[in-house]
Amino acid sequence: MSDRKNIKPTSRELMEFHVEALFTHDQNMRLRTINEPWPGEDPAPRFFLGRTIEGTAFCRFRYDVPEMLARQLEELCADEPIISDFQTKPKHFEAYMNLLQSERFTMGPCYLIPEEIMPTMQVVSITRDNMKEFLYDGFEWLISEIEYVQPCIALVHESRVVSICRSVRVTSRAHEAGLETLDGFRGKGYAAATVAGWAMAVRKMECVPLYSTLWENFASQRVARKLGLSFYGVNFTVI
Template structure:
């Protein structure tokens, strides 16, 4: 069951070719994916190579991964990491993340008004925002317009100020992954957990497995997962 969940997560993370190569990230704008992506759980490990990695290198790396046991701990290196990196030289970066399963219909005390994008109220609010222009604190965080509210979404409002938001970082027919952002000045108050919980209850998501992931260095995001009691099901590594 967990290995199937890992494969569903992989299918939601990337756009792939017919041969299983990474073409791009499966998110708005379709940015290029990593040259290598490794995902593991206690039932097994899966590797994906980008389309521009030559076939011989891809075969060697796939064989290295296949002969090893499951990689489950993002705090430790897979035994074959050094050999994989040598095949991919030059390497710019290696990053690791924790994969969580996000149950549907979580509840969490908000301490703020939660506005959902799938309601008439939410749609009217977003239309007003698009007409009046993005507040400066959203622009400072890189949100350029209403199109950056990737559907489905929900926000936490302090009076009329957006304090935190949850949105579909990735969504496909098989599954969806939440993206969460709390704006400076509102952090440390549990709002990220509140909007994540609200997002998990959106009607559009009810038939899809839901995921939450975070870098091993992002302790605040890990605290959100802990506050919500999210179960860890795997680990991932990106090589660029």
């Protein structure tokens, strides 16, 4: 077992893993594009703020944010308090929005999937070799992505895939979970089992499994609570 697997990252380190998984960066650590594993390059947001439960906060800026504006935002970021409630907006929310002259933002909780979490139901790995056996009746759209979103773990109920968790943001250090569960099969524990199975597969690759969502996505938050995920902070972006 490698040393990296033995050392638990701090909340600050997890937030760094998170932003590096979400977005591509240039040599100056400026944001470039959304780090989607499949082909395509959508632009990153202009501003990212990560607040953690340890009280550390840091921000990153897109490559086209002027240096003077970036410095102003950075000073405000340094004054952000410890985060305990993921629904609490940043202390300097209004200032961020005004300085960036924007009305569009995203925010949501960020979690680490602990090593002790195990799937409570049987799950299967979906690959290019077996995808046609499983990806029908609701998950046909995943066929074009399957090579890019490994590992991809599914829960099969009565010969039908009803929930899938796959890697939708990938770096050499961390993977971010992308979870999809069919309507009619939610609230039964299927999603939680799928996420747990995915996390095991990611750890076998010696990477950190991360789970994040939006503050208004209550279904995704219920999965996090059911699994007992480790809350480490809140992300905030301005488009």
